[in-house]
Amino acid sequence: MRTTVGIIGAGPAGLLLARLLHNAGIDSVVLESRDRGYVEQRQRAGILEQGTVDVLRAAGAGARMDREGLRHDGIELRFARRRHRIDFPALTGGRSVMVYAQTEVCKDLIALQLKEGGPLLFEAEALAVEGADTDSPRVRFRHEGREDVLECAYVVGCDGFWGVARKAIPEELTQVFERTYPFGWLGILADVPPSHDELVYARHDRGFALLSMRSPVVSRLYLQVPEGTDAEAWSDEAIWDELERRFETDDDWRLARGPITAKSVTPMRSHVHEPMRHGRLFLAGDAAHIVPPTGAKGLNLAVGDVVTFARALEHRRDTGSDALLDAYSATCLRRVWQAERFSYEMTTLLHRSPGATPFEDRIQLARLERLASARAAEQDLAEGYTGFALE
Secondary structure (H helix, E strand, O other): OEOOEEEEOOOHHHHHHHHHHHHOOOOEEEEOOOOHHHHHHOOOOOEEOHHHHHHHHHOOOOHHHHHHOEEEOEEEEEEOOEEEEEEHHHHHOOOOEEEOOHHHHHHHHHHHHHHHOOOEEOOEEEEEEEOOOOOOOEEEEEEOOEEEEEEOOEEEEOOOOOOOOHHHOOHHHOEEEEEEEEEEEEEEEEOOOOOOOOEEEEEOOOOOEEEEEEEOOEEEEEEEEEOOOOHHHOOHHHHHHHHHHHOOOOOOOOOOOOOEEEEEEEEEEEEEEEOOEEOOEEEOHHHOEEOOHHHOOHHHHHHHHHHHHHHHHHHHHHHOOOHHHHOHHHHHHHHHHHHHHHHHHHHHHHOOOOOOOHHHHHHHHHHHHHHHHOHHHHHHHHHHHHOOOOO
């Protein structure tokens, strides 16, 4: 099998890249190790930055998002029983975010790919990327019980942290920057309408909490818990009780309870792999970088990566110049490191570290007071949250 771009992974990054290439008249093949049902049900991110929304619309993949997604013009910060709203459009010149789950993005892009695009092979396990530093890289994969080879002009690894793409870059050529956090997020899905019409980020002496949503009738909520916590060790009643404590305010706001349909614990870490390119192999999304979910950046960073690659390949086709492809890693990493900074700052602003001193607690509260009283601080948060420019 032969194609111009071999794409490993049918998450939102790989699927969007296939769509962008299709619209540009560039052929591709997508290999996905899981079955279609798994990809369309895999619970992940739910906040789309303004730039991601614009890209999906321009790619012809935004119709259902615009019908069913929830535009949000701000977030609420809670601390010391107080509430403070950050108004995104007023602080960013009109930008906002969209609540639309990754599962729905994948469903939309899969439907388009199967209807209009090139081959999308499910249950096709990539085994290795070979010849990345040659003009003819190959992806060895297993599909329908037999091994095959996909010959490419370029390979893009959208196969996550544990995928084969990153492993094809020689270790002596790489640098890894990483931080792990001593806490995680206990997340739940609940069949109850959200208790607030925007996301609520709460800093509490007992730990962080987040009120989010998947739809007007499904709530998504999170609690900071110690690293390594077993989700099943928490009863439903204990989860709701703890959420109520951490969201408490001095007004009459109340948290609505409902049946919990899913619970899990998400570890928290920051990770960047440099470079994001080796020869004709390009890394995108979690294959190259991971952010703690506090800043809602993971999916949006992956979108930025594949937009950068698609533009660079179009430039190569139209001009014969490799300049943008050669600059891929540096271009992406500028945005990646700003997102890492933003996510780190949001995480350290809102989470209480084990063993935090009274001084550290007061510093957190002082930072939140600054956000609540200074437009410049609000603007910096709003600009970071709604997204960094796609170069």
